[in-house]
Amino acid sequence: MPDPLLAVRNVRAGYGEAVVLDDVSFEVAAGQSLAVLGRNGVGKSTLLLTIMGFTNLVRGSLVWRGEEIGHLAPHQRPRRGLGWVAQEREIFASLSVEENLTVVSRPGRWNLAAVFELFPRLAERRQVRGHHLSGGEQQMLAIARTLMTNPSLLLLDEPLEGLAPIIVEELTAAIRHMPGDSTLILVEQHADIALALTEHVIVLERGRIVHRGRSRDTLRDPALLDRYLGLTLSDSPHASG
Amino acid sequence: MLGSFVGVLFDGFAYGMLLFLLSVGLSVTLGMMNFVNLAHCSFAMLGGYVTVTLMDRLGWPFFATLPVAFLAAAAASAALERALFRPLYRASDLDQCLLTIGIVFVSVAGAAYVYGTVQQPVQLPDYLRGAVTFGSLRFPVYRLFLIGAALVVTVVLVAALEHTRFGARVRAAVDNQRMARGLGIDVDGVFAVTFALGSGLAGLGGALAIEIVGLDPSFAFTYLIYVIIVVSVGGLASIGGSFVAATLLGISDMAGKYYVPQLGAFLIYLVMVGLLMWRPTGLFGRR
Numbered sequence: 001m002p003d004p005l006l007a008v009r010n011v012r013a014g015y016g017e018a019v020v021l022d023d024v025s026f027e028v029a030a031g032q033s034l035a036v037l038g039r040n041g042v043g044k045s046t047l048l049l050t051i052m053g054f055t056n057l058v059r060g061s062l063v064w065r066g067e068e069i070g071h072l073a074p075h076q077r078p079r080r081g082l083g084w085v086a087q088e089r090e091i092f093a094s095l096s097v098e099e100n101l102t103v104v105s106r107p108g109r110w111n112l113a114a115v116f117e118l119f120p121r122l123a124e125r126r127q128v129r130g131h132h133l134s135g136g137e138q139q140m141l142a143i144a145r146t147l148m149t150n151p152s153l154l155l156l157d158e159p160l161e162g163l164a165p166i167i168v169e170e171l172t173a174a175i176r177h178m179p180g181d182s183t184l185i186l187v188e189q190h191a192d193i194a195l196a197l198t199e200h201v202i203v204l205e206r207g208r209i210v211h212r213g214r215s216r217d218t219l220r221d222p223a224l225l226d227r228y229l230g231l232t233l234s235d236s237p238h239a240s241g
Numbered sequence: 242m243l244g245s246f247v248g249v250l251f252d253g254f255a256y257g258m259l260l261f262l263l264s265v266g267l268s269v270t271l272g273m274m275n276f277v278n279l280a281h282c283s284f285a286m287l288g289g290y291v292t293v294t295l296m297d298r299l300g301w302p303f304f305a306t307l308p309v310a311f312l313a314a315a316a317a318s319a320a321l322e323r324a325l326f327r328p329l330y331r332a333s334d335l336d337q338c339l340l341t342i343g344i345v346f347v348s349v350a351g352a353a354y355v356y357g358t359v360q361q362p363v364q365l366p367d368y369l370r371g372a373v374t375f376g377s378l379r380f381p382v383y384r385l386f387l388i389g390a391a392l393v394v395t396v397v398l399v400a401a402l403e404h405t406r407f408g409a410r411v412r413a414a415v416d417n418q419r420m421a422r423g424l425g426i427d428v429d430g431v432f433a434v435t436f437a438l439g440s441g442l443a444g445l446g447g448a449l450a451i452e453i454v455g456l457d458p459s460f461a462f463t464y465l466i467y468v469i470i471v472v473s474v475g476g477l478a479s480i481g482g483s484f485v486a487a488t489l490l491g492i493s494d495m496a497g498k499y500y501v502p503q504l505g506a507f508l509i510y511l512v513m514v515g516l517l518m519w520r521p522t523g524l525f526g527r528r
């Protein structure tokens with residue numbers, strides 16, 4: 001096992017006095033991809049928010065490239081290389097597409113040309129204000145905007161939620177076509193898609209990890225999927241069979 | 242008749258530009274951080290007293306005092322923001338009001354202690370006195386200068402907010418603080434700079450206001466009301482909104498005093514109530 005890029009160790013976290021995550025531990029090495037699955041409300045988004053510094057970290061540690069980052073302010077973490085795409089997209093509504101991208105840009109291989117190549121639709125709408133974009137375009141912009149920070153680790157929080165199937169396909173293709181050394185943590189309700197896009201998986205239940213393994217093995221274990229996710233793949237609108 | 246109407250419009254517009262200079266900083270910072278800074282006009286008053294002090298006691302020329310008034314107000318606000326305001330960003334509106342109104346009381350008492358309660362005179366340079374005449378119309382030079390200064394500030398502010406990376410960061414932070422932080426923008430730092438610049442503009446406005454409205458320790462209270470009206474009517478974090486609101490209110494105030502003296506200064510409040518009933522979030526308000 002190579003040195004982890006991110007090590008989450010015995011994390012207990014939540015909001016104020018409310019504890020949402022308890023004793024959560026896992027590691028992600030450079031170039032790896034990890035799916036975080038679970039039913040609604042089990043703490044998946046809270047896990048990403050904790051990594052980004054937006055929750056109350058009660059116990060445990062977050063180690064990034066060997067450095068403890070649990071004490072860092074949220075805005076310092078992207079500067080270390082953490083890139084977060086929020087569940088609600090949260091684009092900057094009054095900024096144009098291009099401004100949304102350049103306002104957070106940092107040097108690296110992801111620049112305007114690169115993200116417009118990944119999402120050609122954004123190039124066509126580069127001068128349009130954020131609040132005039134469709135839901136799918138906003139999601140593309142949210143991902144592209146985070147890529148412009150040139151993160152070493154991309155945290156994607158339900159990027160496919162509420163999108164039309166054709167947009168889901170477009171975004172899935174974009175995620176699949178990211179450079180091979182991209183490191184990814186993907187929180188997703190569409191378990192089949194998440195498992196197809198990642199190498200490893202953890203499943204959360206009531207704020208604890210109840211399963212961890214390889215994504216392709218989990219995809220082939222319908223009993224496990226049914227037990228923890230209540231999901232029969234043939235029921236999923238995105239099941240590829 | 243026409244001459245008096247144009248004169249009222251002109252004087253009202255000049256007065257509106259003064260209100261705009263005093264209020265635009267508060268509009269941006271209130272919209273950005275939801276921090277209720279009732280001490281905004283204390284920084285304006287500080288700018289005024291800096292100009293008076295430099296001119297009367299040190300013999301500085303008027304124009305040389307203006308950047309110092311700006312910087313003094315900006316520096317004072319930066320220090321207060323760091324020491325007193327920042328811990329209250331997440332406090333209730335009432336807590337913020339109590340703290341900042343307390344600062345107004347302290348600033349008023351401090352100004353009265355140092356300068357007394359009398360109006361402070363300012364000796365304008367000759368080229369800013371007198372008037373330009375067009376036929377029967379007469380336009381005081383200082384008011385023309387005031388309008389020009391406000392227009393320059395507006396253009397610079399809009400250009401800075403719309404066409405610089407810092408401006409984009411301010412707008413991003415206004416739109417969504419959490420996401421801005423989550424993408425690496427130091428929102429507190431952006432706010433501290435914006436807060437200082439906004440207060441600096443108030444200081445500049447305070448210096449420019451002396452000739453029109455005078456300067457005494459009550460300034461921080463008297464103009465607080467007008468500034469809040471401009472910000473409320475214009476909408477938070479909107480430079481254009483502040484500009485339009487200040488213009489409307491300046492003209493209506495002047496027109497009320499001229500044409501309906503029975504109502505006097507009350508007309509501005511009627512205009513405010515009417516506009517806010519029509520658009521409760523202000524003319525250009527986003528929330």
